[in-house]
Amino acid sequence: MRISDASPISPAGARIAAAAALVLLLCVPLVVRDIYRLDLGITVLIWASLATAWNISGGFAGGLSLGHAAFFGVGAYTSTLLFLRLGITPWIGIFAGAVLAAMLGALLGVITFRLKGPFFVLATLAFGIVVHIINVNWRGLTRGAAGLLLPFRGGPQNMLFLNLWAYWYTGLGLLVLTVGVSMGIERSRLGYYLVALREDEDAARSLGVRVVRSKVIAAAVSAALAACAGSVYAAFIQYIDPDSTTQFELSVQIALVAIVGGMGTTFGPVLGAAIVIPLGEMLRARLGGGAALVVYGFLLMVIVLTAPNGAIAGVRLLVRRLRRLIDSRRKADA
Amino acid sequence: MNTGIRRVVCIAMIVTFAMTGVQLFARGQAQQPQPAVTADGAAITTLRVGALFPQTGGMAFGGSNALQGTQIAVELFNETNPYGITVELVSADAPDPATGTTGVRQLITQQNVDVVMGTFSSAVASATAPAAERLNVLYVETTAWAEGITRNTSNVLRTTISSGSLGAAAADFILTGLAQELGVAEADIRVALVFTDDEFGTSIADAAVGRIQSSRARLVVRESYPAATTSDLSSVLLRIQQERPHAVIHIAQVPDGVLFWRQAQQLGVDMPAVVGVGGGYGQVEFARPLGTNADGIFNVVPPTSGSINVDSLTPAAQNLLNELQTRVTQRGWTQGPYTDWGFMGAWVFLNEIVPNAASTSIADMMAAAANVRVDALDSITGFGFEFAGVNHENSGQNLRAIPVVQQWQGGQLRVTYPHELAVADFVNVPLPPWSQRTQAIGQ
Amino acid sequence: MQLVLQIVANGLLIGGLYALLAVGLTLIFGVLRVVNFAHAEFMMLGMYGAYWLWSIYGLDPYVSVFLITPVVFLLGVAVDRLVVQRSIGKPDVTVVFATLGLSILLQNAALTLWRADIRSVSTFATGSVFVVGGVRLSVAMTVSFAAALLFALGLWFFLTRTMYGKAIQAVAQNRRAAALMGIDVKRVYLFTYSVAVAAAGAMGVLVAPIFTIFPRVGQTHIVTIFVIVVLGGLGSVPGAVVAALLVGIIRAGAGFLIGTAWGELAYFAVFLLVLIVRPQGFFGRRGAEVYGG
Incomplete structure (x- = not known):
């Protein structure tokens, strides 16, 4: 049993393909000199990481979380506050945020592991709102709605760069980290457990899968990675406030990116970010905000109704067809 | 047997995909013209203004009003055009700080705007004004009030009041x-x-x-x-x-x-x-x-045309107000305070600062702004304009916005x-x- | 004492208003097993209906409610056919995100069509109050409170006393068995969804004299309504009513005692606690939360 049993690409093939893609992504700043496109690209990288993080608990373990903005926010605020108050560089703060978020994620995992379907969704939603309310009202710590501005102090040693390409590589590093962890989990015993639990919890339990442990670890890892994305976001935008870090709408968007790309697969969420973020930008520019969101809502509806496996399923279909074509050619040649 | 071929095909596929992506990215850059006015050029003849306001989300109402005021100011300026300056207005949506920041970068690098005007939302401005500062572009704040916007930056001219x-x-x-x-x-x-x-x-x-x-x-x-x-x-x-x-x-x-x-x-x-x-x-x-x-x-x-004694304004200001009201009504918009502030902020910037600036650089614009003295009675909002100099703790703030x-x-x-x-x-x-x-x- | 009574009264009245939304939401969940994220958007549409009929034809919302509710019902029929029924029986992700997408779509359609302008309706009911034993009750709130109770009672009577109502209950308990018994399950879904969103629309009309009207107005209520239906037990109509009134009182009381901001936090914390300790809510069937219905 594999998480992505429909994958037409062998693990070795996937590894090589990923390495090739990585090399290409490394070259992007050499080719793309236009700030706006690079900016958009960095946003895509951060979203890809965030959706990948969500996917570990949402896709692999099957718990649709609508509260992941909370972990993103914890990451953003932890690294930023450590920097502002104690002068600790975000390069270290990012790990502090990840640890804190992992603890919160584990806590949430412990209290929600037996909830299913809409109950789980609503519990995570409520959790996200609790974190948001605390964020808005604990003004002594977070400055509330006034937000925190990262002073441009020190430069690279504080994850603050003048050149966007440096953010591109930071974002890329983040993506490699999240995708790496995701791939590791997919192949590990934990990955098999999670899928077994997702598909049939009772059967899995009777086969000796440790339910609570698996779910809690998945929740903690997912939260930690989301927090890492939050720290990078904070260093990139250099201003954070509750509405842009812990709001409910953000949680919806995180899940949406993963779903559009294809949840339960390692590369689906990455593909999702590459589709959704530029599409959203394009629609906004072409149609203006309201109309763009009408299209957005409509697309979301259509995708989950007609293609709940996401865009990655389409890509796989394409790969499979192509391979069949090549195979038949070879046969014909022989 | 055919795993090798599989691999090759897969890699080829991914490479093609990625290449297409890279090309798509790169194309915009090739088409991009050089900025019309360079920072060290002569006096300004064309000015591209980026308008950054929330047009969706919870702040869409006030943000749209402010944008409408800005649009009418630019329109009117181009019609009268006393200085031979053509102003082109490009707008971007800024419902939240992240979208706003992307919006600023897009306006500056993609649309080549010489100045960004905004923002209605203080939270958005807190992120977008520093973003423009890092790209060395002037930021004219006509409608957001948060104290930090002018205090933490060196590129902001705020025509309106501070919180x-x-x-x-x-x-x-x-x-x-x-x-x-x-x-x-x-x-x-x-x-x-x-x-x-x-x-x-x-x-x-x-x-x-x-x-x-x-x-x-x-x-x-x-x-x-x-x-x-x-x-x-x-x-x-x-x-x-x-x-x-x-x-x-x-x-x-x-x-x-x-x-x-x-x-x-x-x-x-x-x-x-x-x-x-x-x-x-x-x-x-x-x-x-x-x-x-x-x-x-x-x-x-800050006062608005709706609250002051309009008859006491100078005839020029009264005419300006009439024009604004006519155009707002023609389009079926509603005129709110933010329409007034958005309009007047843009109007003063275009008429009093741009014609006197040596270039669109922040330093030249700030130098031109330092000489602005607009009397309260010359303004449809009933407050005048005089900007704090670079040495002021709140530099760029309109000191007459009381x-x-x-x-x-x-x-x-x-x-x-x-x-x-x-x-x-x-x-x-x-x-x-x-x-x-x-x-x-x-x- | 007077003060305590007034706080309880305020809580009850606002709770009644939540109830009208919550009963529909919980009914949809009970029968269709769908969390209708777009529920409050039908309330928003009802409010706009009330506004247009009032501002153009001068119709009082208490009259126009009889025109608008059927229209929202028909809209519910269309949405059920086009969106909701297609998601039934599909994975959780489809069920949750189809209506979430619908909510985004409706909100922004309203924004595009009618702009972000904040509109309001003022009628005789806006400022009028009854004074009962020194406690002041807003007329408009009392009317919507009464409507909510009537709707809940009527629905309860219908579900337990009529043939069709029993058919709906049968579908709620076991859709396969119900289908085998010859019940047209799809029609039951259609009917349930449309009635529930029509109630949300009606509520929108009835509260138009109090609340201002703008595209995102549904968002001011939806999360509260989620809290209520879970507390009451997803799928339980009486549970939703009791929980709505309770939440109304808790909010009013906590707001007075510890302030609105922290009161809000307290009540979400209670919600999380209930989810952990008794996820089936006060009235829900035990085990429902574990098996997703």
Whole structure:
């Protein structure tokens, strides 16, 4: 049993393909000199990481979380506050945020592991709102709605760069980290457990899968990675406030990116970010905000109704067809 | 056997995909023309202005108004065109800081704008003004009030007021003009403070609290609530009823402002004076549903055309206002305070700063701004323009944007304080108790 | 004492208003097993209906409610056919995100069509109050409170006393068995969804004299409504009513005692606690939360 049993690409093939893609992504700043496109690209990288993080608990373990903005926010605020108050560089703060978020994620995992379907969704939603309310009202710590501005102090040693390409590589590093962890989990015993639990919890339990442990670890890892994305976001935008870090709408968007790309697969969420973020930008520019969101809502509806496996399923279909074509050619040649 | 071929095919596929992606990315860059006006060029002939306002999300209403004012200012400037300067306006949506930041970068690098104008939302401006600073582009803030926008940056010209001055002005008014009118000594005054928990509300509230705490007056209620999700303010009102403050400072958006008053009426909570600060309390949409019950409610804001004595303006300013009103009506828009501030900020920038700037660089624009002196009577908003120099702690701030205290009177906002600027006397001080009001039905 | 009574009254009235939304939401969940994220958007549409009929034709919302409710019902029929029924029986992700997408679509359609302007309706009911034993009750709130109770009672009667109502209950308990018994399950879904969103629309019309009207107005209520239906037990109509009234009172009380901001936090914390300790809510069937229905 594999998480992505429909994958037409062998693990070795996937590894090589990923390495090739990585090399290409490394070259992007050499080719793309236009700030706006690079900016958009960095946003895509951060979203890809965030959706990948969500996917570990949402896709692999099957718990649709609508509260992941909370972990993103914890990451953003932890690294930023450590920097502002104690002068600790975000390069270290990012790990502090990840640890804190992992603890919160584990806590949430412990209290929600037996909830299913809409109950789980609503519990995570409520959790996200609790974190948001605390964020808005604990003004002594977070400055509330006034937000925190990262002073441009020190430069690279504080994850603050003048050149966007440096953010591109930071974002890329983040993506490699999240995708790496995701791939590791997919192949590990934990990955098999999670899928077994997702598909049939009772059967899995009777086969000796440790339910609570698996779910809690998945929740903690997912939260930690989301927090890492939050720290990078904070260093990139250099201003954070509750509405842009812990709001409910953000949680919806995180899940949406993963779903559009294809949840339960390692590369689906990455593909999702590459589709959704530029599409959203394009629609906004072409149609203006309201109309763009009408299209957005409509697309979301259509995708989950007609293609709940996401865009990655389409890509796989394409790969499979192509391979069949090549195979038949070879046969014909022989 | 064919795993090798599989691999090759897969890699080829991915490479093609990625290459296409890279090319798509790269294409925009190839087509991109050089900026029309370079920072070290001669006097400006064309100016590309990026307008960055929230057009979606919770702040779409005020943001759209401000954008409409900006659009009309540019339109009018191009039609009259006294300096031979053509202004091109490009707009981008800024519903939140992240989208706003992407928007700024897009406007500057993709649309090649020479200056960014915005933002209505203080939270968005807190992120976007520094973003423009890092790209060395001037930022003209016409509509957002947060103190930090000018303090933390070196590229911002703010034509409108700052939140610190608003909050302090509200408290000052209560401690002086209002206390006198109510016949209460400063030491006896009790104040309630109710505000939305967003940047707008908290930054004004902080300034008001600071002012009240340094006086002998007492702050008896201090309540915040989330504007976007509040459907019931009865508990706040009952607290007010218990504490019986002389004055309530309420910083609100329109929906919660209306709800506050409708529930105050339902619960019969009598308040001798209520002082709103900008935002919702300044909108017609706030006062209209309250009908005659709005009469006597105070509001502290930078003045607008709706509140000042328009006849006292210079003929040129009156003409300008007429033009604005005609165009707003033609398009079926509504003219709110943010329309006025967005319009006038853009108008002063285009007419007083751009023609006198040697180039579009921040330094040259700031140098030109330093010489601006616009009299209050030459402005449709009733406040003048004079920008703090680079050495000022609040550099770039319009020092003549001074709040006034207005009062709703017969569906209009009229300036009633300070007395030297007043166009009307106080009415309903203290506000009549609900038991003495006729069963008021708004129109 | 007077004060305590007034707080309880305020809480009850606002709770009644929540109830009208919550009963529909919980009914949809009970029968269709769908969390209708777009529920409050139908309320928003009802409010706009009330506004347009009032501002153009001068119709009082208490009259126009009889015109608008059927229209929202028909809209519910269309949405059920086009969106909701297609998601039934599909994975959780489809069920959750189809209506979430619908909510985004409706909100922004309203924004595009009618702009972000904040509109309001003022009628005789806006400022009028009954005074009962020194406690002040808003006329408009009392009317919507009464409507909510009537709707809940009527629905309860219908579900337990009529043939069709029993058929709906049968579908709620076991859709396969119900289908085998010859019940047209799809029609039951259609009927349930449309009635529930029509109630949300009606509520929108009835509260138009109090609340201002703008595209995102649904968002001010939806999360509260989620809390209520879970507390009451997803799928339980009486549970939703009791929980709505309770939440109304808790909010009013907590708001008065510890302030609105922290009161809000307290009540979400209680919600989380209930989810952990008794996820089936007060009235829900035990085990429902574990098996997703």
